[in-house]
Amino acid sequence: MIVFIAYAVLAYIVLDKTRFGRYVYAVGANETAAVYSAIKVDTIRTITYIISGVSVATSAILLSSMMASVSSSSTGSGFELDAIAAAVIGGTSLSGGKGTIFGTFFGALILGVVNNMLVMLNVAVYLQGMVKGLIIIAAVLLQNLRK
Numbered sequence: 001m002i003v004f005i006a007y008a009v010l011a012y013i014v015l016d017k018t019r020f021g022r023y024v025y026a027v028g029a030n031e032t033a034a035v036y037s038a039i040k041v042d043t044i045r046t047i048t049y050i051i052s053g054v055s056v057a058t059s060a061i062l063l064s065s066m067m068a069s070v071s072s073s074s075t076g077s078g079f080e081l082d083a084i085a086a087a088v089i090g091g092t093s094l095s096g097g098k099g100t101i102f103g104t105f106f107g108a109l110i111l112g113v114v115n116n117m118l119v120m121l122n123v124a125v126y127l128q129g130m131v132k133g134l135i136i137i138a139a140v141l142l143q144n145l146r147k
Contacts, residue, residue, distance in 0.1 A: 027045060090104040091103040114135065
């Protein structure tokens with residue numbers, strides 16, 4: 001939890017208080033406009049992928065230490081759905097360029113509560129994925145209705 005909060009605070013500072021963060025939002029919102037604004041899109045994208053890779057490595061180390069093994073090849077399967085659901089619940093637009101770290105932070109907390117409720121209610125794993133998918137669809141529909 002400490003690493004999660006530290007990453008959220010660091011991401012907030014980088015995305016909201018630096019030029020790099022504004023460039024990331026600009027590239028995500030409209031890549032062509034970012035190119036015309038003299039933003040080095042390839043550099044911003046590469047640095048963003050590097051940051052993403054370091055974040056994945058950190059989470060893999062934490063997950064493997066929590067499980068006390070590294071042997072399972074299916075560990076982390078389905079986490080991409082959780083990541084997308086947390087971002088969408090937090091208000092991040094799937095078309096890009098809009099969203100906040102705090103929204104995603106609270107989206108992840110809400111999704112954690114939903115996951116915990118589904119486990120406590122003994123809902124089948126396949127149905128849990130369906131519930132997450134329905135949550136994503138509902139959040140996207142709400143975003144589109146707001147527009």
